[in-house]
Amino acid sequence: MLFRSGRAMKRFSLHGADILVDAPLASAGAEAIRGVAAGRRIAVVSDAQVAPKHALPLAAALGMHPHDCFTVPAGEASKSREEWARLTDAMLARGFGRDSLVVAVGGGVVGDLAGFTAATYMRGVPVVQVPTSLLAMIDAAIGGKTGVDTPTGKNLVGAFHQPALVLADHVTLATLPAPHIRNGLAEALKHAVITGAAEFEWLLAAAPAMQRAGGPDIATAAELVERHIAIKVSVVARDEREAGLRKVLNTGHTIGHAIETAVDYGMLHGECVGIGLRVEAAIAHALGIATASLEARITDALRQFGLPLRPHVPVRPQAILDATRADKKARAGAVEYALLTDVGTPAAADRAYGTPVPDDIVIRALEATLA
Numbered sequence: 001m002l003f004r005s006g007r008a009m010k011r012f013s014l015h016g017a018d019i020l021v022d023a024p025l026a027s028a029g030a031e032a033i034r035g036v037a038a039g040r041r042i043a044v045v046s047d048a049q050v051a052p053k054h055a056l057p058l059a060a061a062l063g064m065h066p067h068d069c070f071t072v073p074a075g076e077a078s079k080s081r082e083e084w085a086r087l088t089d090a091m092l093a094r095g096f097g098r099d100s101l102v103v104a105v106g107g108g109v110v111g112d113l114a115g116f117t118a119a120t121y122m123r124g125v126p127v128v129q130v131p132t133s134l135l136a137m138i139d140a141a142i143g144g145k146t147g148v149d150t151p152t153g154k155n156l157v158g159a160f161h162q163p164a165l166v167l168a169d170h171v172t173l174a175t176l177p178a179p180h181i182r183n184g185l186a187e188a189l190k191h192a193v194i195t196g197a198a199e200f201e202w203l204l205a206a207a208p209a210m211q212r213a214g215g216p217d218i219a220t221a222a223e224l225v226e227r228h229i230a231i232k233v234s235v236v237a238r239d240e241r242e243a244g245l246r247k248v249l250n251t252g253h254t255i256g257h258a259i260e261t262a263v264d265y266g267m268l269h270g271e272c273v274g275i276g277l278r279v280e281a282a283i284a285h286a287l288g289i290a291t292a293s294l295e296a297r298i299t300d301a302l303r304q305f306g307l308p309l310r311p312h313v314p315v316r317p318q319a320i321l322d323a324t325r326a327d328k329k330a331r332a333g334a335v336e337y338a339l340l341t342d343v344g345t346p347a348a349a350d351r352a353y354g355t356p357v358p359d360d361i362v363i364r365a366l367e368a369t370l371a
Contacts, residue, residue: 010226014233015240019142019166021226025054025130029167030061033103033128036164040101040126043091045114047074047106053175054132055105068094072113076265079109079148081157087117098122101164107133107180108140108269112155115146119161126164132172134184134221135270138191138228141166143236143246149265153326154257160241168229170221179268181210185305186270188224190277191231193298194248196344199227200297207305247353248346250329250338252277255366258323262315267308274307275370282365283357284339289347294340295369310370317366321359329354 009028012019023029033042042064046055051071059069070090072078091100102125104114111129118127129141147158173181185207192200206224209217232249239246256276260269277298284290302309329336336354339347348355 012229012233014142014237015144015162017162017164017166019168019229019233021168021170021229022222023167023169024171025058025167025169026061029130029169030058032165032167033058033062033101036126036128037101040099041096042068042101042103043094043096044069044103044105045072045087045110045117046070046104047072047078047110049074050106050110050132054130054172058103058105058130072110074109076109076149076260076269079113081148081150083113084117084120084148087113088121091117091121096121098125100125101128102126103128103130104141105130105132107131107136111136111141112146112158113148115144115161115163116148116158119146119159124161127161128165128167129163130167130169133176133180134173134225135180135187136184137168137170137173137225138184139187139232139249141168142229142232143249144240153261153323156326156328162240168225170218170225173221174215178211181216182306183268183270185210186274186277186302186307188228189298189301189305190249190252190273191228193277193340193343194251194346195231199231200301200343202227204301204304211306244352247329247336247338251340251346252280252338254324254327254329254335254337255279255320257327258320259311259315261323261326262319263311263313267312271308272311274302274305275310278302278309279365279369280337280339282369283337283361284341284347286361286365287339287355287357289339289355290341294342297343315370317363317370320366321362324362331356 010021044059102118104111131137131141144160144162146161147155150156192203209220252273256273259272281295324335334356339355341347
């Protein structure tokens with residue numbers, strides 16, 4: 001079980017907003033929300049699993065009316081235009097105006113949905129992100145990407161909408177099921193492989209403590225969250241709208257998102273990204289820009305983290321390739337990949353970190369890695 005680490009609250013800043021790490025939600029966290037609310041009426045959005053554990057206690061600490069807490073079903077299916085419409089209609093029915101503040105309490109699905117709701121409600125109201133999963137703390141809640149899925153693909157309708165505040169309290173990880181810890185470790189692996197060998201080795205050493213039977217080790221969890229928020233902030237601070245450098249954060253995601261679509265979201269996002277990292281390393285090797293050792297190192301890490309090496313159900317390589325064509329990173333009909341030449345060395349820095357790849361190479365890499 002996680003308890004307070006005794007570490008001082010850590011403060012990051014991104015595009016004028018604070019990211020507070022280790023701020024207890026019911027005390028310092030609630031006070032920080034009041035500060036950014038500045039008299040605005042607060043709407044809390046959460047899911048059915050997280051709400052009783054974290055969202056409703058936070059709402060009580062904020063002195064909110066219970067009917068101003070909105071709950072969606074847990075799971076990727078809630079990241080939809082239908083759920084966005086239901087949520088905005090519910091806020092309208094409760095009389096929320098332009099003087100509102102949306103507070104998203106939950107994992108990546110809640111953060112993306114609530115963030116997109118805030119971006120579009122009354123032409124835009126502020127949002128506070130309160131991530132309660134490892135993946136959301138180190139990745140999804142930071143950087144302002146919001147959106148919903150469509151039948152065509154993942155995150156295809158959305159907006160950049162930077163949060164006014166992010167509160168990452170690692171103590172909430174104590175309630176996180178083990179598969180969701182591994183889900184977050186996949187995004188941490190992505191951060192590590194784009195950052196360098198030292199971060200990669202640190203993460204491998206930290207992984208056993210993050211996967212203890214009784215829950216993550218408190219000191220390790222606190223340090224992992226801080227390190228990986230710092231990585232995400234360092235990239236987004238230099239490229240908010242993904243014109244170049246921020247594309248490196250898409251490493252593993254072109255194939256990963258396509259797998260999510262191909263399996264109809266029957267796997268966790270991090271599981272698919274982990275497979276995507278492996279396949280895209282094989283693509284880089286096939287292009288002659290990376291050695292086979294890159295794929296081997298990623299594969300070994302996935303095994304150590306207990307993450308799958310291939311989809312849980314049979315998926316045709318052609319179906320995955322077809323799903324990549326709807327990817328947001330496609331330019332002039334060509335799908336771009338954020339590839340690596342080695343751990344810590346992104347490819348194509350001279351081409352805004354995007355590499356177009358012929359279909360036959362993608363198919364061969366998928367066939368080789370997913371067999």
